Amino acid sequence: MRNSMKVAKWEIKRNLKNKTFIIGMVLTPLFIIGFMFLGELFGGDDEEAETTTVFIHDQLNLFSEIAATVESNNLPWQVQQTDLTKEEAKKEIKDTEHTAYLFIDEESLKEGIIPTYTSEEVDSSFINQAQILTAPIQAWQMKELGLSDEQLAIVSRGIQVKEAADSPAAAEKTEEATEESADAPLERIVPGAFAGFIMLSIVFTGMAIFQSASQEKKDKIAEIILSSLTPNDLMQGKIIGYFVLGILQSFVSLAIVLPVLSWRLEIAFLDYLFVPELALYILIAILGYLMFASIFVGVGATMTDVSSAGNFQGMVMMLPFLPFIFIAPVLNDPNGFMAQLGTYIPFTSPGVLLLRLSNLEEWPWIEIIISLVILVISIWIFVKLAGKIFKVGILMYGKNATPAEIWKWIRM
Amino acid sequence: MSAILKVENLNKAFKDKLVIDNISFEVNQGEIMAILGPNGAGKSTTIRNIMGILYPDEGKITFSNYSDNTIPRHKIGYLPEERGLYKNVNVMDILLYLAELKDYPLDRAKQRALHYLKKFDLEGKEKVSIDELSKGMGQKVQFIASVIHEPELLILDEPFSGLDPVSQELFKQEIRQLADNGTAILLSSHQMNLVEEMADRLFMIHRGQKVIYGDMDAVKTKFANFKCTIHGDNQIKELEQLPNVQRVEQANGHHIIYLQKDIQPVWWLKQLPDQLDVRELRLDRISLHEIFIDIATDKKLMQEAGASYA
Numbered sequence: 001m002r003n004s005m006k007v008a009k010w011e012i013k014r015n016l017k018n019k020t021f022i023i024g025m026v027l028t029p030l031f032i033i034g035f036m037f038l039g040e041l042f043g044g045d046d047e048e049a050e051t052t053t054v055f056i057h058d059q060l061n062l063f064s065e066i067a068a069t070v071e072s073n074n075l076p077w078q079v080q081q082t083d084l085t086k087e088e089a090k091k092e093i094k095d096t097e098h099t100a101y102l103f104i105d106e107e108s109l110k111e112g113i114i115p116t117y118t119s120e121e122v123d124s125s126f127i128n129q130a131q132i133l134t135a136p137i138q139a140w141q142m143k144e145l146g147l148s149d150e151q152l153a154i155v156s157r158g159i160q161v162k163e164a165a166d167s168p169a170a171a172e173k174t175e176e177a178t179e180e181s182a183d184a185p186l187e188r189i190v191p192g193a194f195a196g197f198i199m200l201s202i203v204f205t206g207m208a209i210f211q212s213a214s215q216e217k218k219d220k221i222a223e224i225i226l227s228s229l230t231p232n233d234l235m236q237g238k239i240i241g242y243f244v245l246g247i248l249q250s251f252v253s254l255a256i257v258l259p260v261l262s263w264r265l266e267i268a269f270l271d272y273l274f275v276p277e278l279a280l281y282i283l284i285a286i287l288g289y290l291m292f293a294s295i296f297v298g299v300g301a302t303m304t305d306v307s308s309a310g311n312f313q314g315m316v317m318m319l320p321f322l323p324f325i326f327i328a329p330v331l332n333d334p335n336g337f338m339a340q341l342g343t344y345i346p347f348t349s350p351g352v353l354l355l356r357l358s359n360l361e362e363w364p365w366i367e368i369i370i371s372l373v374i375l376v377i378s379i380w381i382f383v384k385l386a387g388k389i390f391k392v393g394i395l396m397y398g399k400n401a402t403p404a405e406i407w408k409w410i411r412m
Numbered sequence: 413m414s415a416i417l418k419v420e421n422l423n424k425a426f427k428d429k430l431v432i433d434n435i436s437f438e439v440n441q442g443e444i445m446a447i448l449g450p451n452g453a454g455k456s457t458t459i460r461n462i463m464g465i466l467y468p469d470e471g472k473i474t475f476s477n478y479s480d481n482t483i484p485r486h487k488i489g490y491l492p493e494e495r496g497l498y499k500n501v502n503v504m505d506i507l508l509y510l511a512e513l514k515d516y517p518l519d520r521a522k523q524r525a526l527h528y529l530k531k532f533d534l535e536g537k538e539k540v541s542i543d544e545l546s547k548g549m550g551q552k553v554q555f556i557a558s559v560i561h562e563p564e565l566l567i568l569d570e571p572f573s574g575l576d577p578v579s580q581e582l583f584k585q586e587i588r589q590l591a592d593n594g595t596a597i598l599l600s601s602h603q604m605n606l607v608e609e610m611a612d613r614l615f616m617i618h619r620g621q622k623v624i625y626g627d628m629d630a631v632k633t634k635f636a637n638f639k640c641t642i643h644g645d646n647q648i649k650e651l652e653q654l655p656n657v658q659r660v661e662q663a664n665g666h667h668i669i670y671l672q673k674d675i676q677p678v679w680w681l682k683q684l685p686d687q688l689d690v691r692e693l694r695l696d697r698i699s700l701h702e703i704f705i706d707i708a709t710d711k712k713l714m715q716e717a718g719a720s721y722a
Contacts, residue, residue: 003513010509014501220496224557227463227490228513395465 003229007237011212012244025249028201029256036264052098052122055082055089059105065136066104075129089117097121102130109141190272192358194254195281199288199350201253202246203320206293209242210317213300213394222394231391239293246289280368281354287375288350291382292320298386301393302401312403323351334359343371346378385410415440415476416565416596417462422471424457424620431457432468433620439565439596444587446611447600448700450708454620455600456493459569462598463490475565486514489563493570493600495554497542503529503553504538507560516561528556532582548579555583565596572603584610604701614700618707636697638677640669644689655683670698 015021054070054077056063063081070077082101084092089101101117108114114133118126142152216222216234225234262269299316326348329338334356342352349371357363392409393401401409415438424432432454439445449455460466462473464483478484497506504525511521529535532552542550551574559566568587572580588610591597601607607614614631616624624631637658642651643666651660656672671680677695684690 006509006512013505014498017505018500215498219498220494221498223465223492224490224495224497224510224554225513226465227488227492228485228510230464 001233001236003233004236004240007229007234008241008244011238011241015208015241015245021245025252026256028249029253032253032257033260036260051076051078052100052126053078053080053096055080055084055099055101057082057084057089057101057103057105060109060140062104062136062140065140066133069132069136073132075132076123077129086115086117093117093119098123100126100130102133104137109137186267186272188277188360189358190267190269191275191278191281192354194273195278195285196351196354196358197254198247198250198282199285199354200320201250202243202285202289203292205246205249206239206242206289206296207317207320208245209238209293209296210300210303212238212242213297213390214303216394217301217304217396226394231394232387234394235297235387235390238297239290242293243286243289277357281357284350284353284372284375287372287379291346291350291375291379294379294382294386295319298382298389298393301386301390302396302406304400313400319347323348323355326352327355330355331359335364340367343367344374346374349375388412417598418472418474418476419458419462420472420474422458422461422473423469424454424461424466425469431620432461435471435617435620435622437615437622437625439598441564441596442591442594443612444591444597444599444610446607446614447598447617448602448604448607448614448704449617449623450704451602453617455617456569458617459492459567459598459600462567463488484564486516486561487564489558489561489566491554491558491566491568491571493573497550497553497557499543500541502539502541503534503545506542507553507557510557511560514561521560524560524562525556528560531586532556547574548576551575552579555586559590563595565598566590567598569600570602571599572601572606580606604699604704608700616704616707623707624703632697632700635703636699637673638671638675638680638695639698640671640680641692641694641696642667642669642688642690643692646689650685650688656680666692 056066056079058066058081063079067079070079082089084101086101086103089103093099093101096119098121099119100122103115114137116127116130123129139152142155147155216225258269261267295316299313303313322345323342326338326342329336330342330352333339339352339356342348343356345352353368353371357368388410389406392412393406417439419438420436422432422435423430435454435458437445437447447455447458457466461468462483464485475484475487478487504522507525508518508521511525512518526538529538532555534549534552537545537549542553545553555571558568566587571583571587575583584606587597587599591612599607599611608628611628613627614624615622624635626634646667648660648662648667651657651667651669654669656675658670658672660670661668681695
């Protein structure tokens, strides 16, 4: 173990002295922020452009009601009164942008159609937005027809078919509703996302183990190193070293991204972060790393260099991306078949578990325990296999091992 | 002289092929012991078994002073045949890392590193990245790495391969000096002339088996018969009639007469007939190089020598 720590220390030092690594470490969070702002930049532009000036030719004295409705519905409208006739409006509209004319008079009420003229560049959803005006106009119409306020209230309430509150299905729905509306999700999602982020970033840093192991062969230093320690020491040292580097990467990223995120979304992340659930999340993340790291270090030892990786090695490198397949089904139904399946497959289990637990009010403890047991057993198996592969592979210079050869080493 | 390393009845097979067949030898304190053999003879496999990088199928490897069956890795220096260094790190960092792996105190390692860099004409290069060094410089750094922790046993697998004559001489002197200071050295090489000059004892291996083992001088007297090279216009039949001749080889413009064991050189020269055409004549022993080639090409010259004498 002492030797492993020396190797770990060396791997950390070697990477921290490497400019490429340092640049990558700082650039990663900057990219994350960059993409976040890119989205907002485009989103923001659209919103500003959408403000439409709406001129209302009002003969029924409804302008104040209309203005109030626009206001309360947050429509991106600027409403103004106008005395222009339809002909004049048609002319006017040709030279303006983001403008609309509405004609509300006795005639339009009789026909049930409010004539609207819009300039060419008006927001495509304008007509949909305008439908909201029917409510105050209809109300006025009914009043004119002589309905009392009480009658008016009854008519405008409408009629709804609804399941009785004591039916079982309704009870379930209410529960879901409260779950969604309460504060609770943030308390689970924030630590879940945090752990997911840590896992991804240490797993991705861990992918460098791949390179590190094959570099050892490429530089032909493996045998010199192995004259001082055992292959297992070397392998463990690499796994530990890259774990620390991954954690370092996570913290640098979080230190840069979190403040920006808190500022933009106005969520106090730290308040939600340190909850008891975090401990389990972090455990899952670390187990996930250990599994992928042992796979990477073993397979890395079978390659002379990353650029010549065969299909088999390439496929292994894709393994950490497997949980992404499960994101949609799990979000759709965190207790569904796909979610459970993902929980029990070792390669996807850490990712899927984090995703499910962040979205579930009631944790399926039995499933969690079963999947953790599967995970721990897989790690144990993968570490053993990696040890066998590493021991032979690291000293095989000049060519990549074939899956058949690797199988032979495992059986040795 | 006490044996630092003892290899007894070592056997190792890859699949069904026996790569090392019942090999035994010792390496003593303060001596240079050479392990020789053609490519694929089993030299590197033997060494890897000693280093615990491979495990023998049978046999015993013992390090004196370490009875608990573990390999005292921190007391062994090792320069493998396939060697290199991390590319993107500087010279001092890698030397200190390798010293640290051997549990050698870092401040002393640093002193020794600087001392050796100076000795090997690399003064001021300690902050230079490995990939900026020439191949020869890289090999010097590798050599320093193998001795930086003052090993009791130094194992050098083909230390001279790829070296220019100047560096070769430098390495030779340094290896000799280490041996004189008490380090036990196990050296494997193809370069017979160098081995002949340097080694105190030798172990020759072919197809995994022992061919010769013993003291360099004794081996030479025992196996290296005299041979006489004559440049001139002579008939091979005539030469074969000379006394104590084992066989004669004809080459462009000269003949090599291989002589039987234990002849008296002066007496034998006196037996040469007057009519012999001699433009040039040389009498010397068969070199280690020739013995080596004979073994590698299965000429079995030495056995013939032994047999005809017996």
